[in-house]
Amino acid sequence: MCPGCRKPQAACICGQKVVPAGDGVVRVSRETKGRGGKAVTLVKGLALDEGALAVLGKQLRAACGSGGTVKDGVIEVQGDHCERVIEMVKAQGRVVKRAGG
Numbered sequence: 288m289c290p291g292c293r294k295p296q297a298a299c300i301c302g303q304k305v306v307p308a309g310d311g312v313v314r315v316s317r318e319t320k321g322r323g324g325k326a327v328t329l330v331k332g333l334a335l336d337e338g339a340l341a342v343l344g345k346q347l348r349a350a351c352g353s354g355g356t357v358k359d360g361v362i363e364v365q366g367d368h369c370e371r372v373i374e375m376v377k378a379q380g381r382v383v384k385r386a387g388g
């Protein structure tokens with residue numbers, strides 16, 4: 288029995304890394320539904336607080352030369368900028384997947 292986690296030594300979880308909120312994968316998608324046909328690029332799954340999200344959102348919008356918002360933990364960039372956004376988030380050492388269309 289491990290005194291730390293009270294599991295058998297073989298199943299001890301004490302040394303394991305804490306997994307960030309969600310599965311740690313950032314998902315970038317393009318969406319046009321309900322927006323009058325205009326595309327937006329959505330960045331989901333960032334395990335960041337609001338302040339850090341706002342900063343990253345600003346960087347992404349600047350890099351894309353576009354407007355956008357941060358809402359409910361999701362960064363929105365106006366227009367279809369998936370490629371550039373994925374590149375930038377990857378450059379920060381995150382795991383990024385393109386999701387949806």
Ligand SMILES: [Zn+2]
Pocket residue numbers: 289290291292293294299300301302
């Ligand atoms: Zn343990």
